[in-house]
Amino acid sequence: MKSNATFFLDEGDLPFPQGSLKKRPQSKRITDLYRSIRAETERLAAPLSAEDQTIQSMPDASPTKWHRAHTTWFFETFILEPFLQGYSVFDPAFNYLFNSYYEAIGPRHPRPSRGLLSRPGMDRVADYRVHVDRAMECLLETADRPILDLIILGLNHEQQHQELLLTDIKHAFSRSPLFPIYKAAPSPPNVTLPPKIDWWPIKSGLYPIGHDASEKGFAFDNEMPRHTVFLEDYALADRPVSNGEYRAFMDDGGYERPEFWLSDGWAIVQAEHWDAPAYWRREGSAWQVFTLHGMQDVRDDEPVCHVSYFEAAAYALWAGCRLPREHEWEVAARRFHSDHEHTHSQHFHPASLTSSRQKAIRQDVWEWTASAYAPYPGYHAEAGALGEYNGKFMINQMVLRGRSCATPVGHDRITYRNFFPPQARWQFSGFRLAKDR
Amino acid sequence: MKSNATFFLDEGDLPFPQGSLKKRPQSKRITDLYRSIRAETERLAAPLSAEDQTIQSMPDASPTKWHRAHTTWFFETFILEPFLQGYSVFDPAFNYLFNSYYEAIGPRHPRPSRGLLSRPGMDRVADYRVHVDRAMECLLETADRPILDLIILGLNHEQQHQELLLTDIKHAFSRSPLFPIYKAAPSPPNVTLPPKIDWWPIKSGLYPIGHDASEKGFAFDNEMPRHTVFLEDYALADRPVSNGEYRAFMDDGGYERPEFWLSDGWAIVQAEHWDAPAYWRREGSAWQVFTLHGMQDVRDDEPVCHVSYFEAAAYALWAGCRLPREHEWEVAARRFHSDHEHTHSQHFHPASLTSSRQKAIRQDVWEWTASAYAPYPGYHAEAGALGEYNGKFMINQMVLRGRSCATPVGHDRITYRNFFPPQARWQFSGFRLAKDR
């Protein structure tokens, strides 16, 4: 991540109603932000038992307890140790246990074995969080930039793990024959099929892409530098593809017809016997889907979710369209964006399409784009351990844009670049169509 | 297992001081036995947190919580459901979750995924145990043979899982960089090297082998029927091989010299980089070993433990001896056996050799024999699900005899046949030498 010119602090950083904070000094406002984001992690973990917080259902996913500790380790390692004089490390062993992937920090516990860590227990992790929070409060009293920039980074980092905490426990619960419920479902609205897709037209020309470092507000280094691209004429759908539309693809033999699939995708379809999005299961002639509210009927009015890039691309070809490139997504988002009621606090299955139809390009599912994750022209990773934050993952991944129903409020941005391998399905990932004009 | 003629109830079944029970009616005495064995499982699990009880460190090992539930399911499925009128199953889903391997009972949760079961939690498993225990108490009030036979079987089954509970959590803890301590170590005696091995001589001839069904006392079906074998002259060592002796093998290049190894064993040595027993690790020029009391120095006076059959056989060849066949072990045990103070309640690393030297062939480590696990002549597995208890595992496993420091008091027998694949090392497995005369 790039610290200079990046973490300019401003209301834009604050995801919550900000009126009351406006007059306070900057470090005070960041203290409030720190408290609220740290508390949100604990709020998300609260419904989960000690056992729930310990299990790991695949190497890509981490235990809840691990997320809680790792985000704390991030503050301890990158902020308290270098900058808070006299800080006493909570437990020296944690540097090995809760380093995720920072080679520069040293060796670490192997990722696929995070689920074997019964110790430290849930309670000791809570103690760890309190220990670090207390020290952070001390530091915040006097901290100035660039330390404040690092704290903002740490908070954005924690927000990313808040979403992962949810996707990872969803995956774990989906593997249990008991299909546990993370949170009771709200009473659902009636199914109302979304109107036909409208197309947002964009004319060919030169467009700016990425975050402008001179602007206010936080962005990750991979969103920078702002640069220029030339785009041909194109159009972008005004909403993601719905379950109902996706079922038409399935009913037309989508999962049995290789002509729609990338070669690697078709290999997975056959090896893994994919015949529907992840978490769907046939129940007689109908489909059910496992959600954080438990097993539910698939709703035709929701955006299709938990599909891989391969499925998104196959659907697009079947539909005679294509997936948008990330630049196309961003340019259209700038033009047609209007914010919408963020629905995630209500439920964790993607919100219905109809309810937010008129509102925004950003939706309740991350949207696969046709762009491989690559550095922007002029990008340079920072030196040192934090330079590993983004840059070293720029291979074999596709960019997703938007946000999901599990993205923390205020964490999304038009320039935000999420990224996952094309076969990944455990994120809240859907897609939107594009076409040439 | 074979129910008729097998589970004759008698003091022989009762592992605890039995004087006080002698005068009571049989079912009352079995009730006491039931209570004490069930309580022992809970006593063994008590030092383990909810998180500890949930993890599974390899497919062969099961979570503590699972052992507690599975042994309960055994009583529910094989005794309460068929024999207690009006019994209400605690949770129908548990039949899927806690069936270990009984094909006749139906499909079951895949073994390698037991560590993904955060639910039911530790507390709900405790409730399950209480529910079943209450029903069992009711049944015991009126039960007669053959139900009492099945209960005795269920209790022996639970005792087997008590030992597995310990070996499995030991394996799990050994994978943690924190090396958790299950139980504080007693103050250890001074190291006193064991005297040289003496040899117990046996003359060639016909010998009876196995449990005599007409005798009192419980035995598993695989210990029967009693039959005759012809043995040539041989001699058996009067104690297992010690750590000190095993280190001489290591120092002589034991793990680098293929001439001592079975071909499959040598392949594992190279693939897994074995250079010492499991749980040993080099600490400078010394060796430490992970135990249920945490990391400790290797003691030369303890029997070598956590070695595979391959290592036992390689050592024997290096030493110019061989491993005993299981018949040879049993015949010598009958001849030279004298009971000894059972040490397991004191500590969970194998007891020192010297302390029990004069006592018995049975020791604090299971002892690999040179015999593949096979049915005795005349063996027939019972019809039905319980016929799966032993018979279907009679392939690719080697017999171990004796008992270990983790074996419940009273669970061992001279005719007892334990069995594991030749590469297994997570059991308390050592070995004793034999030679032709």
Next chain:
Amino acid sequence: MKSNATFFLDEGDLPFPQGSLKKRPQSKRITDLYRSIRAETERLAAPLSAEDQTIQSMPDASPTKWHRAHTTWFFETFILEPFLQGYSVFDPAFNYLFNSYYEAIGPRHPRPSRGLLSRPGMDRVADYRVHVDRAMECLLETADRPILDLIILGLNHEQQHQELLLTDIKHAFSRSPLFPIYKAAPSPPNVTLPPKIDWWPIKSGLYPIGHDASEKGFAFDNEMPRHTVFLEDYALADRPVSNGEYRAFMDDGGYERPEFWLSDGWAIVQAEHWDAPAYWRREGSAWQVFTLHGMQDVRDDEPVCHVSYFEAAAYALWAGCRLPREHEWEVAARRFHSDHEHTHSQHFHPASLTSSRQKAIRQDVWEWTASAYAPYPGYHAEAGALGEYNGKFMINQMVLRGRSCATPVGHDRITYRNFFPPQARWQFSGFRLAKDR
């Protein structure tokens, strides 16, 4: 293998009509034997093209070319190099390429990569054989025991590879969609169902087992020493199980009913989707089988072949019988044996049961026994590389007795112990039933 007292030379060693040889000095007779066995290998390889001789269809199987070279390397390494003064090694690289598993000889080409050896080509392997044969002829002019013993061992070794050459190319051809024909089929006799099984009764008592080293004739070290066993009453079927009988097992759901299967066997049935013996494939409502004569209809009058130990054991349990232990097989063979016309030169699918019904216990399929492969009491492997011949494989394998249609004439013996892992199916392996009386 054990050289002393073992390789006493006698007519018993000579597989071919021996009248003409009787009067010649021993080394001359062994020269003839050498020539005929070496020529037989080339005769078996002759129908195979350079490409056929190069491919390797699984790690367990070796290319034809490799068998031809390895058997030659055996003579070069164990006989010519130590005993023929001035012998010049054909190509020093061959010691690495064609050492099968002799750790004492040094490192060797990895077994699964034998199929990558395009060089040396077929013709150069032929040159190698000529080079070694010429040197062997020199040596044979003057050789005496114990060199002659080693030569006899080398010839028995080559005969073992003659059978493997056939089983391995059969496996390779079975993987080709073209189903190549190794040898044109003879005109087959009409199908005549075999008579019901008769049972050969054996009374309980002490019996000698194994090869007596003081007797004439060659035996491998694993057949020795002769020793005594005690057997209970039993009966052995007078012929192997037929395809027709095995189909009744299949029709009764044999491959879908776990109650007949060892646990490891049932796991393979499911993982590999076994539903018939190897090389069978459904053709509408009938079954065909791939043979060295190409694809043919399954004949009900032939012994079932290419079944694993697991299938043999499952069938036996279904039939209310069991598999014989290897001692039982040997004792019955001694009692009821009468030699029969060896059929292998006629065809390479197992001969019909009816044609040889009245003749012998030894048949045209190897017969799985219920005995794990283990050393006989008193067995000691030779020191040095040749000690690796048999001993180091005595784990995780089951003994097969008899011979097959692919066994070279004269290579079989009543005491012969063949051995393969219980899951192996690419050998000509069937089985015979036994029962307690």
Next chain:
Amino acid sequence: MKSNATFFLDEGDLPFPQGSLKKRPQSKRITDLYRSIRAETERLAAPLSAEDQTIQSMPDASPTKWHRAHTTWFFETFILEPFLQGYSVFDPAFNYLFNSYYEAIGPRHPRPSRGLLSRPGMDRVADYRVHVDRAMECLLETADRPILDLIILGLNHEQQHQELLLTDIKHAFSRSPLFPIYKAAPSPPNVTLPPKIDWWPIKSGLYPIGHDASEKGFAFDNEMPRHTVFLEDYALADRPVSNGEYRAFMDDGGYERPEFWLSDGWAIVQAEHWDAPAYWRREGSAWQVFTLHGMQDVRDDEPVCHVSYFEAAAYALWAGCRLPREHEWEVAARRFHSDHEHTHSQHFHPASLTSSRQKAIRQDVWEWTASAYAPYPGYHAEAGALGEYNGKFMINQMVLRGRSCATPVGHDRITYRNFFPPQARWQFSGFRLAKDR
């Protein structure tokens, strides 16, 4: 691939001296082209024995024999069957055996099992080629567009396989302990270190990219349509990185320092123990490299070759530069390109840098670019089987530009897009540096 407007035939298509062909009718010239390209395949295969042509050393590589048959099948399937009336298929089984990946054509032999196909033999493959060539000659007498376009496609396809034939046999030979020589080495020039890199500057602006369909000459569909991109200022090195330069990276701990590596690359470095380019091996303190001329000393004046994308990217980061994007490569190539003597007929290890220094951006190694392989804006794969030629591979691969010492004369183009997964090393792949200005 795109047939319309693409395969305009012209001298540009003809890789060989064309003077003599100029006056002949188009189909006649294509007949000559057909003959010369088909003959070139046979010339390349000629040094390889039947055994050499059969082996397959990894799933990504194919046997020589398979390449010869597959390219023939391409003409048979896509041209003769649909367009030559009365054409009789050589062998119906070949459609299954030699279909590479065309799902629309039907099922096919699994790729990793191509090395098990001893049949058809080398000679029968030769017959197949003659059979198809004769039929093609008939067709060529009367063929017109669009059939001629398809034939040109088939010839370009065959040229691609000519290069693969060489890379695949090189990989196979490298796995042999004998290190076979494909072709004797020419006498090598003295080592003359290349001059320092010069940088070709390019100014920011809009640039055309890709093949213009209205131009003469063949191009694959993935090179189209021509479109516009905006590039920032940059500079491109005037030659690839040399072995000598790469050794400086190695000497500086390049393979031990994670800070230079993409995360997936670092994982491979550790798992596969990479410490040098593929085919290099340490010989004391020096390095040797396996080539098609056998094992040779590594020359500091040659371009580094057989490196993965990961190694190229790590080197670039170490050198303070970056890899060029494919658009940058193409634009600089148009500006600075001047043709150079094609060296491949002389040798198959990459030509020395010095000899061609002044000449061209195109060199004797394929050059990794920083661009993921993706469709150009406006790209649509053809309908039908030939639409699978390129489009379905546009995921998880990186684009390489230029050509290699193994690329057939005349097969390269400035717009040519080669592509391989980032971990691939068995192609003749090197790289060139770029930097921002």
